[in-house]
Amino acid sequence: MAHRVLIPTALRPFTRMQAAVEVEGPSLGELLQALVRAYPELRPHLYADDGRLRSYVNVYVNEDDFRALQREETPLAPGDVVSLVPAIAGGMR
């Protein structure tokens, strides 16, 4: 079952500039692993060397932060949309 993953501008250089990609995964963790297998250049931006998800890219399932769900164990239902939301700092200058 493929789920839609929304890719923010900052990470699009690593997904061949696609704004959304379809990836299979019964759970969020498996989906993210499939995502970085399909787009290996994305891996260092999502995962630290120790295999943990980086804290400056948040992962949401629909409207909810995966940390408020079951983290990587969160099961995905048909139609669930996964969003990657990186910290951005631009503004005043």
Added chain:
Amino acid sequence: MKERREGAAENTHGTGISPRDRLPELTPQDMQRYSRHLLLPEVGVEGQRRLRASSVLLVGTGGLGAPLGLYLAAAGVGRIGLVDFDVVDFTNLQRQVTYGTLDVGRRKLDAARERLHALNPEIQIDSHETRLDSSNALAILRDYDVIVDGTDNFPTRYLVNDACVLLDKPNVYGSIFRFEGQASVFWAARGPCYRCLYEEPPPPDLVPSCAEGGVLGVLPGIIGCIQAAETLKLLLGIGEPLVGRLLLFDALGMRWREMRLRKNPQCALCGESPTIRTLIDYEQFCGVRTAEAVPAATLATITPAELDRRRSSGDDIFVLDVREPTEWQICHIAGAILIPLTQLEQRTSEVPRDRDVVVHCKAGARSAKAIRLLQQQGYTRLRNLEGGILAWVDAVDPTLSRY
């Protein structure tokens, strides 16, 4: 009754954080100036008097600060503090609509104060011409009801967040990148803070700035207006503040999305057992200082004048430009070869090993990264062009465009 989302905070009329006692009276002229506010039952005369008695600090007076300053001044917020230390530059004018062409070269605070006073001479503008840091932030922020953050770098964002939590102030947050924006209200007493959202900043070499990445000029206008609306709502105590919600805006798709934010019980700052109880060294926390110190110590450099002299005398130098194609179109050094940093790892075979290679970008940071990457591939004849193409334009070829 309307269904309420979990975690969403609510203001009821009259609980705003602006002062409620000894409110200034409105003059007949004020009644005219603010009549469209006075007609709103949610504002009315009392609300307008409270705006007059209230104070807001804008950290930065650039892209987000432009609509913020203009609308908050127009709305009659009685005292607006501005923090900035910058000078108006030509590259600001595409989005920082507070400033006009004639302001280029002036101090931003002078130009902004004049513009806001022209719009509304009745309000007080406090100028804080300084770089906000751990030594002055608490003293500056303490005097204001609401703090508005839209700075352009992570150290200041964490600083503003932490100072707001320590002082129990609401932090009206906005941030932009290219075509995307984020907005929220961080208020630890009532919801999450910025550290609950992002525990740590990205490493500095993964952060493209607006100066490198570009930004749609109207984008800070849109996000800054969201911040201005949230600020007025907080002061007046009306509506549902953006506490516990992250608004995401995508100008290309023209879509808004909203994410639910929760307070992180383990948050080092506002969680159940906080470990941060005072302001820290934010440059160090964000890794900025070390990242800047390394290239100077370990990379061989060449000045633009020296590169020009050696090329003119016939030295066979490979000039490698690691900027993006959009930057190349604005200006480039004749004879340079473009391989964007983002593609360099896949295209190292195009870089000769048997020639001197001078690497450059816009100002020197990306080229330093490129050199480290090439060093790992065994390249040795590498030099970083000091100051990048901007320095080349200044020192060698002023016919090229700065950007």
